[in-house]
Amino acid sequence: MATLGDLERAVMDLLWEHPEAITANSLRDLLSGRPSATDTRPLAVTTVLTVLSRLEKKALVERERSSRPHRYRAVTSRAEHTAELMLEVLGSAPDREAVLARFIGTVSEGEAATLRKLLGHD
């Protein structure tokens, strides 16, 4: 699972916020409105299409080829994706428990409470 570039990331963020599939043109408009794009020339649609293709190849995005302006949607939710990334990072460690210990030591108290709840029963 490769890591995302800035634009790919921005596109994914938009797709994650949009439950319904969305067109490349809409995405371009949304991208133009985002903070980091102020005072920059709006992206060409082809640019957006290129990153969408790449994201599709990475299996992060799915497209409806049926509807004419193709519509794109994220394959997984951001939470799922992020959790997968975390597991991927953790997975490569031979000392998983030590990692978890460090990790736990850093989350906020509120989150620790959430974790306790999630782990609750046993």
Added chain:
Amino acid sequence: MATLGDLERAVMDLLWEHPEAITANSLRDLLSGRPSATDTRPLAVTTVLTVLSRLEKKALVERERSSRPHRYRAVTSRAEHTAELMLEVLGSAPDREAVLARFIGTVSEGEAATLRKLLGHD
């Protein structure tokens, strides 16, 4: 915090296994012995030095410039490093708790037990 390439990773793995600072030449030898290097020409020591410099720039490695063949050591333990990476991934999520929920749902029962212990008191 950038992500590591294969060789950078291999070097870090060796440094993490070696508590004492170690020279580039030793590292080259160790690298030649590792599984993925069988039937490959051994790396040039300059190659190892290059990646060590890059790792130093990334603040993952520290070198003793005092001793003549410089000696290198990892700045943090692998567990620390991995935990930091996990936090970095998690940090970029606006829905941290949802991510944690997914995450918890995937760790093994043994690890869940460890987590409970770590979160133990409340």
Added chain:
DNA sequence: CAATATTTCTACACGTTGTAGAACTTCAAG
């Protein structure tokens, strides 16, 4: 000092990402 070991510089190939024009395809209006 001269030979040798070590380190730093410089270089290049290859893959990824941002970026977009050119060329091709499809669809709707006439």
Added chain:
DNA sequence: CTTGAAGTTCTACAACGTGTAGAAATATTG
């Protein structure tokens, strides 16, 4: 059907990171 607009795919290139290492500079040691 034809044609033009809208949409999609191809092709390209620059910038950057990484693997790789020779050349050049520097330090050690005999």
